[in-house]
Amino acid sequence: MATTNGSNDLSSEMEVDAFRRLFPLRFHERHLLESIRPDGRPLGRARDTTISLGAVASANGSALAKIGCTTMLAAVKLEVMTPKAESPDEGCIAIDFHMPPICSPLVRPGRPAEAAPVITKQLTDTILSSGMIDLKELSLVSGKAAWMAYLDIYCLDADGALFDAALLSAVAAFSHLQIPVVSLNDDGRIVLISEENSGAMWEKEPVNKEKRKLKLESVPFSLTCLLHKNYILADPSDEEESIMETFLTVVLDSSFQLVSLNKPGGPGLAHTSAIQDCVGINKTESERTSEDIG
Amino acid sequence: MAGKISNTPATYTPSPTSQDKKRPSIFTGSDWVRPDGRGLHQCRPAFLRTSAVNSASGSAYAEFGNAKVIVSVFGPRESKKAMMYSDIGRLNCNVSYTSFATPIRGQASDSKDLSSMLHKALEGAIILESFPKTTVDVFALVLESGGSDLPVVISCASLALADAGIMLYDMVASVSMSCLGKNLVIDPVSEEESYQDGGLMITCMPSRNEVTQMTVTGEWSTPKIHEAMQLCLDACSKLGKIMRSCLKETVSATQE
Numbered sequence: 001m002a003t004t005n006g007s008n009d010l011s012s013e014m015e016v017d018a019f020r021r022l023f024p025l026r027f028h029e030r031h032l033l034e035s036i037r038p039d040g041r042p043l044g045r046a047r048d049t050t051i052s053l054g055a056v057a058s059a060n061g062s063a064l065a066k067i068g069c070t071t072m073l074a075a076v077k078l079e080v081m082t083p084k085a086e087s088p089d090e091g092c093i094a095i096d097f098h099m100p101p102i103c104s105p106l107v108r109p110g111r112p113a114e115a116a117p118v119i120t121k122q123l124t125d126t127i128l129s130s131g132m133i134d135l136k137e138l139s140l141v142s143g144k145a146a147w148m149a150y151l152d153i154y155c156l157d158a159d160g161a162l163f164d165a166a167l168l169s170a171v172a173a174f175s176h177l178q179i180p181v182v183s184l185n186d187d188g189r190i191v192l193i194s195e196e197n198s199g200a201m202w203e204k205e206p207v208n209k210e211k212r213k214l215k216l217e218s219v220p221f222s223l224t225c226l227l228h229k230n231y232i233l234a235d236p237s238d239e240e241e242s243i244m245e246t247f248l249t250v251v252l253d254s255s256f257q258l259v260s261l262n263k264p265g266g267p268g269l270a271h272t273s274a275i276q277d278c279v280g281i282n283k284t285e286s287e288r289t290s291e292d293i294g
Numbered sequence: 295m296a297g298k299i300s301n302t303p304a305t306y307t308p309s310p311t312s313q314d315k316k317r318p319s320i321f322t323g324s325d326w327v328r329p330d331g332r333g334l335h336q337c338r339p340a341f342l343r344t345s346a347v348n349s350a351s352g353s354a355y356a357e358f359g360n361a362k363v364i365v366s367v368f369g370p371r372e373s374k375k376a377m378m379y380s381d382i383g384r385l386n387c388n389v390s391y392t393s394f395a396t397p398i399r400g401q402a403s404d405s406k407d408l409s410s411m412l413h414k415a416l417e418g419a420i421i422l423e424s425f426p427k428t429t430v431d432v433f434a435l436v437l438e439s440g441g442s443d444l445p446v447v448i449s450c451a452s453l454a455l456a457d458a459g460i461m462l463y464d465m466v467a468s469v470s471m472s473c474l475g476k477n478l479v480i481d482p483v484s485e486e487e488s489y490q491d492g493g494l495m496i497t498c499m500p501s502r503n504e505v506t507q508m509t510v511t512g513e514w515s516t517p518k519i520h521e522a523m524q525l526c527l528d529a530c531s532k533l534g535k536i537m538r539s540c541l542k543e544t545v546s547a548t549q550e
Contacts, residue, residue: 056438057360059394069348073437075394079305100390101433102366104349109388109433148305152393154435156364157347182308190308238349 024243032231039068039237046223046235046285047161049292051168053176061177065169067235069159074151074169076177080190081148083139091138091146095124097153097166104158104238119163122262123153126167126251130220130259133174137214140182140207145190147179160237163249164222168289171219178213181206218253221286225250225278227268234281248275250282307398329485330359337469337481337529342450342540344457352458356450359483360440365451366433367458370425383425387413387432389447395439402436408444411507415448415468415497418506421461430460441483442470448497448507453537457544464499466506467533471495471522473514478522480529494519496526500534503527 020027020038031038041047047068056062059075066072083090097120099113107113127133138147151173153166181193183206193206226233228244241247246266251259258279263270332338338359347353350366357363373384389409391402412434420430432455434447445468452466472482472490479486487493492512498505505527510519 056362056392056394058397058438062394071347073392075392077307077394077399079307079399081305096393098392100392100435101388101431102347102350102353102364102435105368105371108431109390150393150399154392154437156435157349159348180308189306192308192310 024239028228028240028243032228032233037233037240043231044234044281044284046289047237049168049289051172053172059173060180061173061175063169063172063176065165065172067161067165067168068237069157070161070165070238071155071157072153072162072165072169073156074153074166074173076173077150077152078177078179079148079150080140080145080182083143083146087135088143089139089146090135091140091148092135093128093133093138093149093151095127095151095153095170096120097123097155099155099158103155107158115162118264119166122163122249122260123166123170126220126222126260127151127170130251130253131218132171132216132220132253133214134217140190141184144188145184145207149177158238160239160241161224161235164224164235167220167222167251171216174214175216179208181208181212183207218255218257220251220253220259221282221289222249222251223278223282223285224248225281227266227270227274229268232274232277232281234285246270248278250275250278252279252282252286256283328479329483334477334479335525337533338483340533340536342453342537344453344540344544350454350458352454352456352460354450354453354457356446356453358440358442358446358481360438361443361446362437362440363443363446363450364435364437365447365454367430367451367454367460368433369430369458370428370460371431373427373429377429379427381426382422383420383427384429385413385417385420385422385432386429387416387434387451389434389436391436391439395436402439403443408447411444411509412447412451415507416451416455416466418504419452419462419464419466419499420455421463424461430455430458439484441485441487442481444468445470445481445495445497449533449537453540456537456541464502464504465534465537466497467500467530467537468495468497468507469526469529469533471526473512473518473522478518478525480525492518494522494526496523496530498527498530500531 050066052064055064056075060078062075064073097116099107099116101107101109140146182190185191225248226236226244227246246268249262253259341357343355346355347366352367355364387409389405393400396402432451448468471494472479472486473492492514495509497507
């Protein structure tokens with residue numbers, strides 16, 4: 001107890017910034033006692049979210065998503081592949097999450113961030129299992145050609161809740177995806193039909209006159225919560241993530257069905273009530289975010 | 295990355311039906327319009343913004359037409375353990391491309407080459423004596439390639455260094471030029487770069503009127519080089535002014 005008192009005494013004498021650096025945990029716990037966080041948010045409140053579509057012209061679909069300072073740029077590029085024999089009517093989605101050295105002082109060139117492959121795996125699992133995209137919609141010519149959608153997500157600024165922001169930008173990029181009109185030429189290859197003579201005579205009948213946009217069903221929404229003692233902090237910042245280490249990520253779809261629940265270890269144990277609370281916060285925050293984005 | 299491709303099926307980007315890969319004759323004529331409708335000696339409109347990345351010591355975002363670049367500066371911070379003692383600071387540069395930066399996925403130009411060019415362009419402008427024993431890291435990510443990527447990266451990096459409060463002799467502005475037949479075009483887009491006979495890039499410190507880097511490639515006549523250099527230097531000093539006003543805006547915005 002003596003040490004606690006000692007630092008409490010110190011806190012009244014020391015400058016706030018110095019105290020924050022020297023005793024980060026106590027600094028945060030003092031805030032939590034008052035049910036507020038250092039950036040002025042209540043505990044269960046996510047940061048403001050913005051999305052802008054079409055950030056990259058060289059991709060078929062792209063989106064920039066920001067949650068607070070965390071910034072993600074996602075882009076989808078479509079290429080043609082020969083579908084697998086066991087699923088001739090299905091396209092494919094390849095997802096890759098990158099943390100370039102610009103995003104955080106901890107990432108150095110040539111040494112990829114450990115978090116990146118973990119988030120790639122999590123994103124792939126979530127997007128493919130949520131049933132958001134019907135892979136049959138990516139089919140062009142049955143058994144011959146289908147779209148391979150390369151989704152690349154770049155973290156431009158890492159300030160906590162990376163998975164939430166990455167999933168948000170990925171969903172937004174797919175919603176912005178515009179599928180080009182293509183036809184099958186005599187060599188069996190898929191070629192683009194330029195937009196200009198779309199009204200005129202087609203040289204070749206396009207194979208995908210109808211399917212120009214993907215139908216997105218049951219859009220997943222993810223919210224990461226930090227569990228610390230009895231407190232639940234929604235949408236943690238980088239500083240909070242580095243101090244308190246038990247996370248719980250809940251992904252719900254648009255009808256609030258559970259898509260995935262992930263608690264990657266950590267010193268704290270999650271009680272059932274805490275999990276239920278996290279699901280509850282996800283519901284309210286997903287509604288608030290969809291209002292934000294409009 | 296190479297290992298990864300093997301377990302995904304081979305894919306290709308659909309090419310346009312009209313496969314006219316020949317150099318259009320308009321590029322050599324004198325009355326020809328540039329792909330984006332600019333005048334021959336007119337630069338693309340520049341959009342610059344500092345403090346784009348919160349977690350970096352300093353950062354900048356630059357958008358010149360379709361070329362979009364983000365640069366973060368970290369440090370001065372501890373040099374790598376393996377480094378020898380040094381009286382003056384070190385500069386470490388890295389340029390990378392996103393996989394969707396180019397029209398065909400993953401066909402970005404060699405970024406090792408660009409990293410060393412960026413290093414050489416900035417080295418002369420930084421007062422390395424002001425941070426002995428430590429390293430300043432300059433990391434650039436090209437979000438979308440749109441032609442003249444290196445000059446955009448260099449100018450953006452200089453802005454990011456200033457934003458990080460690293461001591462500089464002057465801002466560094468960079469502009470490139472392409473020679474297409476009889477014509478000189480400033481700030482070329484990718485299409486023009488691919489057809490060029492010769493290219494020239496100048497990086498300079500506008501208010502000191504000093505050139506930190508100049509590269510000339512391809513076929514040039516001496517009078518053409520002189521003309522191109524003058525045009526580039528003029529454009530650099532204009533770009534330098536835009537960069538200065540961008541920095542001033544940020545400062546006045548934070549003071550309010």
